[in-house]
Amino acid sequence: MRDEIFDRGGNPQATLLGAPKKVSAHDAALCNGTASHALDFDDVLETMLGHPSAPVLSAAMAVGEKIGATGAAVMTALVAGIETESFLGRLMEPGHHEAGWHTTATLGTFGATAAVAHLLRLNGDQFNHAFGLAGAQAAGMKVSFGTMAKPFHAGRAAANGVLAASLAQRGVTAAADTIEAPGGYAELTTDTLDRTAVSTLREDDYDIKRVLFKRHASCYLTHSLIEGLLQLRPLLGSDTRVVSAVHLHVLPVHLTTCNSETARTGLEGKFSMRFLAGLALVAGKASEQEFSDAWLNHPEIRRISELVQVVPDHIGAQMATPVEVQTIDGRMLRACVDMGIPASGRRVLDQQTRLVEKFDSLVEPVNGRGASTRLSELVQSFEHLEDVRTLMSYTRGRAGASVV
């Protein structure tokens, strides 16, 4: 994708993460949004049933860099974008997701639009037209999960937002009621439209506080089963060959999201509950490194994967998958870890520590230690930045490093 963007050319408005030269804000959003979701390791939000930040932040940072916005302005735009995604989720879910739409792409387009519209200080009419132009672009389906089109969705959503808000600022019009109109986006893409969601909005209750961060490099809906099996793993002793059966009790919606039958590629592995169950028990972790061919073809993981039974029922919850492991000596081990509870109170600090570790492990190999540390400091004092360009100048990577 980066080659395609460079081939296209453009004015140097915004940084392509890890690349030596700038491109247009639109193309930076496209490419950075794709990169942000390429590992499927980014944050999730249960109300939108998708990944909130990849489309929104990629759009807001690209335009913020173009216009020289403050960190506080970009952060406010991020909140506007994520609240938009979450509100639309409350309006349209679970039918939108269950039908087959990929919310990171679809609701992400509206979120990215809201963020850029906020950053560009659009007035009310322009905001409505921007949402109309977002509706003219919001696409992306779960049928692409396990292919490069999934991360592309996040980039496309970010770029859609940049274009929608920028055109609205220039006076391009669209239907002002694109989402809620009869025959509008909501009616066309969900059968669980809940118009009362509007009236339950509370000014002091932000859904951005409910954003969850991935510990494992797989689909968030698989986090609970991985954590559950990691709890049971020590009880098995030193050899997983005692495992004779594994049951995963998942909601039916999991079947269309992370139930890839095969795990031939790392991408497929991230959406294969069977492979991930084997990986958790055998490797004891599921970081980016475990989605290599060596683990995908590991004989013992393959053996366990074939023993896994995915049972669709409502015993658990969206983010809480009851797991059961049977052993050849007749034991039945059970666990259920709820991964749907956002950090609060003191646990926010633990979460921050974990996120800094995750940041370092992903950024240092690309950016080098010095720039990575400086970047980490700037991210942690983001709201005080006078100009987000200061931060972006540390994201260009070393010559020859490859991100996308």
Add this chain to the structure above:
Amino acid sequence: MRDEIFDRGGNPQATLLGAPKKVSAHDAALCNGTASHALDFDDVLETMLGHPSAPVLSAAMAVGEKIGATGAAVMTALVAGIETESFLGRLMEPGHHEAGWHTTATLGTFGATAAVAHLLRLNGDQFNHAFGLAGAQAAGMKVSFGTMAKPFHAGRAAANGVLAASLAQRGVTAAADTIEAPGGYAELTTDTLDRTAVSTLREDDYDIKRVLFKRHASCYLTHSLIEGLLQLRPLLGSDTRVVSAVHLHVLPVHLTTCNSETARTGLEGKFSMRFLAGLALVAGKASEQEFSDAWLNHPEIRRISELVQVVPDHIGAQMATPVEVQTIDGRMLRACVDMGIPASGRRVLDQQTRLVEKFDSLVEPVNGRGASTRLSELVQSFEHLEDVRTLMSYTRGRAGASVV
């Protein structure tokens, strides 16, 4: 939009119609596709229930110019694109259109993708991935009709096609069965999926022969009522004030397409059967010039518009609207002109003459007479062009002329 494209910048790969400098092929497709549909005066195809050429040709010409393709290659790509749109229409219509999707945007994205994929000579796998990346972008709803978002849809579809095929050529993957998969694009966007459409495809039967060309600058679904009323107009004598009632018998689908209640802007007027009925009877024509404020506010047109009754029934057909005019002296005049019959045999030559006249009337004011005549000659010998850049060099317009 042109300002937005220039602000973005890009390598000089393809011509922006009527503009003095080149932009990237992607952005030329976006802007030229929008311009092609801005007057809503472009061709239509009943099998796709939309406008086939604006997205497909804008994409094929932009990429054709970038790579220096022959006229024959671009023309073949055009056929590939339009047949794709038409086939998807046969697969998914009328449910897709009736639900509220704007086929020029949605099926147009797949058509533009097919055209560029053909031009770039993608192999079978790449073709499938290109369609997958098209599915990741195909959006656009009829709720935007009467706003600038409608022509934007055509441009967005063209640019979507350029991006989808270009990324697939570079190895980006997507679901290979995006359209037909369970939970894929067809299932998500229509309830009249007809899988037998595949088996009725005939190699020697091209739907491109069924493309219809607009005579009036309004929605094609209103052409029949305009032609019918133009037939009755001489029978009314010199004064339309004898008209006491007008009945239009349209299919129910017309109500969600061209039944704008108001005609405050020229764009709304093009989708208002009531206004168009008045315009046909009073002005006797409906070319681009008749969508000005003077005609929109004409008292006698307003009087007749208020007398119009739009009757949804199945007496007529998609392109054949029975019209009835009652007069104060008790006469009842009836007409029904079928506008759904493509030109064939000798009538193809008549059609060509009319199209050349239409071309001249639209292009001369922008391009000047000399360049316009030369351009018209080149278009008429398109299949013999060794390099389509020859033609595009005549489309840059005069300094200061404004197209978009």
